[in-house]
Amino acid sequence: MASSVADDTAISPNQRLWTPWRMAYVTGTAEPGCVFCNALASNDDVGSLIVHRGVYAFVILNLYPYNTGHLMVVPNAHVRDPAALSSGARAEMAELTASFCTGLRLVMGCDGLNIGMNLGSAAGAGIADHLHQHIVPRWTGDANFMPIVGGTKVLPELLPATYAKIRAEVARQKFAAGSVIVLLMAPDRSGVCLSDEALPRLPVASDTSVWRTVLNAIAPQAAACELLGWGGASSTVSDAAELPALAISFTPSVAATATCRLWSLGEAGSLLPDDDRAVLLNAVSRFA
Numbered sequence: 001m002a003s004s005v006a007d008d009t010a011i012s013p014n015q016r017l018w019t020p021w022r023m024a025y026v027t028g029t030a031e032p033g034c035v036f037c038n039a040l041a042s043n044d045d046v047g048s049l050i051v052h053r054g055v056y057a058f059v060i061l062n063l064y065p066y067n068t069g070h071l072m073v074v075p076n077a078h079v080r081d082p083a084a085l086s087s088g089a090r091a092e093m094a095e096l097t098a099s100f101c102t103g104l105r106l107v108m109g110c111d112g113l114n115i116g117m118n119l120g121s122a123a124g125a126g127i128a129d130h131l132h133q134h135i136v137p138r139w140t141g142d143a144n145f146m147p148i149v150g151g152t153k154v155l156p157e158l159l160p161a162t163y164a165k166i167r168a169e170v171a172r173q174k175f176a177a178g179s180v181i182v183l184l185m186a187p188d189r190s191g192v193c194l195s196d197e198a199l200p201r202l203p204v205a206s207d208t209s210v211w212r213t214v215l216n217a218i219a220p221q222a223a224a225c226e227l228l229g230w231g232g233a234s235s236t237v238s239d240a241a242e243l244p245a246l247a248i249s250f251t252p253s254v255a256a257t258a259t260c261r262l263w264s265l266g267e268a269g270s271l272l273p274d275d276d277r278a279v280l281l282n283a284v285s286r287f288a
């Protein structure tokens, strides 16, 4: 998987656009300590790509995915071997693997999944000291059409969008949420759509992923729309029920400009109730 700086200079600007998160990796910037322990200790779950924290284990999006939606189920304990885990940790990892396989099928629409653990660097583990279980979505033919650049696949989606899709599903199931907050932002992030002085809500169906429900509802009113990322709180651990929130770059169609008025961020901030203002501030801090 290692890629040198020399390899990277051969990537065309167009291809590099899709993999900006790899730049720290290919230029050799190493994170001190264990990346999994660092993520677990962080209080920014969005920044560290954690989508779920359990009792003995957590689930994190791979910063260097083999395929879009590549997750890892990781025990909280920094151990190399499954035998060193508590039975509770092993049981929770098995449960998380099963439920996130189901979730990835719904969210990513994948045709199959690879599940596996590489124990020790001889077996291919990149981080051998802290074991982790990979869950990699697969699509029929993906090994054939995805271009290989410098030993790493170029992926068709940015990580913040993938994170938001998965996080929205986790939040929906965790809190049995019946609706999703939709943050429609101007492409230059100067404005946002309101509905009755609040952020619009959409009902979610149980048989469709949250993100697909949102984009299907918005597309008819949009000249252009693109999922930017997660608009909710950073922490995956919350005592209070929390609606999923998705931030979307939105340009209304000519026909929809009258009903989808964009308010300036200042106007919106003064009109919105506190919960919605927090969502707006999250999105501005992440995507503006």
Ligand SMILES: [Zn+2]
Binding pocket: 034, 035, 036, 037, 038, 077, 078, 079, 129, 130
């Ligand atoms: Zn560790």
